[in-house]
Amino acid sequence: MxxxxxxxxxxxxxxxxxxxxxxxxxxxxxxxxxxxxxxxxxxxxxxxxxxxxxxxxxxxxxxxxxxxxxxxxxxxxxxxxxxxxxxxxxxxxxxxxxxxxxxxxxxxxxxxxxxxxxxxxxxxxxxxxxxxxxxxxxxxxxxxxxxxxxxxxxxxxxxxxxxxxxxxxxxxxxxxLPVGEPIFDEDQISDRSTRFFITELIREQLMERFHQELPYSVTVNIEAYEIKGRMHHIHANIWVERNNQKRIIIGTQGDAIKQIGIKARQAIEQFIEAKVNLKLWVKVKSSWTDDIKAIEALGYTDEFKD
Ligand SMILES: Nc1nc2c(ncn2[C@@H]2O[C@H](COP(=O)(O)OP(=O)(O)OP(=O)(O)O)[C@@H](O)[C@H]2O)c(=O)[nH]1
Ligand SMILES: [Mg+2]
The missing domain is CATH 3.40.50.300 (P-loop containing nucleotide triphosphate hydrolases)
Structure with a gap:
């Protein structure tokens, strides 16, 4: 504008x-x-x-x-x-x-x-x-x-x-809006890190594929992120609350998780404009949505502060 x-x-x-x-x-x-x-x-x-x-x-x-x-x-x-x-x-x-x-x-x-x-x-x-x-x-x-x-x-x-x-x-x-100088650098588009967006892109694939079967509490965190040459190696954990949710995400012979991995990798490659090797693990942590400490550990208190 x-x-x-x-x-x-x-x-x-x-x-x-x-x-x-x-x-x-x-x-x-x-x-x-x-x-x-x-x-x-x-x-x-x-x-x-x-x-x-x-x-x-x-x-x-x-x-x-x-x-x-x-x-x-x-x-x-x-x-x-x-x-x-x-x-x-x-x-x-x-x-x-x-x-x-x-x-x-x-x-x-x-x-x-x-x-x-x-x-x-x-x-x-x-x-x-x-x-x-x-x-x-x-x-x-x-x-x-x-x-x-x-x-x-x-x-x-x-x-x-x-x-x-x-x-x-x-x-x-x-x-x-009040008259004023830019608050952030004009090239900056968000306060969030690349890692954050990567976990969100993985979560988006989960939401898209399993919106009926999975509770919205499914969450993702990055276990390891290494850049070797031009390849970004990313290991991410998908956290669910129950074993049956884990089975759903993995799918028959790992079919579902494989598809999610492919789509998420493509989205991440587009976002960071680099080649990605993405490894996903599904882990069960019972009732983490009720556990304040677990919420903190997964980054939910890392919100923007004034
Ligand atoms: N037809 C139509 N669908 C829309 C429009 N805007 C958003 N949607 C759809 O509405 C759904 C929800 O959109 P989101 O942008 O995720 O909604 P949100 O308010 O951010 O939702 P939460 O993050 O869950 O609070 C998606 O399927 C969108 O494609 C619109 O203008 N027209
Ligand atoms: Mg929204």
């Missing part, structure tokens, strides 16, 4: 993207950055870490915060941690984008709206997935209800997937 007055008024700031699971938060951010920074799937609770996505243009630096979807599931330490992560990200930001799915309003949206309402930032209601709405006149009563219940500074209708109507939204975000 270029603005004629960009030299006098370079702007920078933080934009939290909040909403229940599966509304398209990560899809939106990837589309703005034109880069797959955040993994996407049709299974709710795909995003499990707070990720900064840094969008630098000639006029502004918008630091988007992708957050785990705010959900109603109680119980495990991981679930609580995910909600806390999403909640804390709405504080200390300049703009909050509250994403909803067109014509869908659930208890989880309501819960997410409560979080959004606590923020003192500018609030933009973003109705996503409008490509799915056949009868656009249905949007009016839907939106009227939302704005009757909550305060918003702006309303936008977009399709993140089809890249529709993102420009006007970006323009408004720009308007709301």
């Amino acid at each position: 270029d603005h004629p007055d960009s030299k006098q008024s370079y702007k920078s700031g933080y934009v939290a993207v909040i909403g229940r699971p599966n509304v398209g938060k990560s899809t939106f951010i990837n589309q703005v950055l034109q880069q797959k920074l955040s993994i996407v799937s049709h299974k709710p609770q795909t995003t499990r870490h707070q990720i900064l996505a840094i969008h630098s243009t000639a006029a502004a630096q918008m630091v988007f915060i992708d957050t785990p979807g705010i959900h109603n599931q109680k119980g495990t330490a991981l679930n609580k941690h995910l909600n806390q992560t999403a909640q804390s990200s709405s504080h200390g930001v300049d703009v909050v984008l509250f994403l909803v799915e067109a014509l869908k309003w659930t208890d989880e949206d309501r819960r997410a709206a409560k979080v959004m309402q606590q923020s003192s930032a500018k609030k933009i209601l973003v109705i996503n997935k409008i490509d799915k709405v056949k009868h656009k006149e249905q949007l009016m009563p839907f939106v009227e209800r939302l704005v009757g219940e909550h305060h918003f500074d702006q309303i936008h209708y977009i399709s993140a997937l089809k890249n529709k109507h993102l420009e006007p939204l970006l323009k408004v975000i720009y308007d709301y």
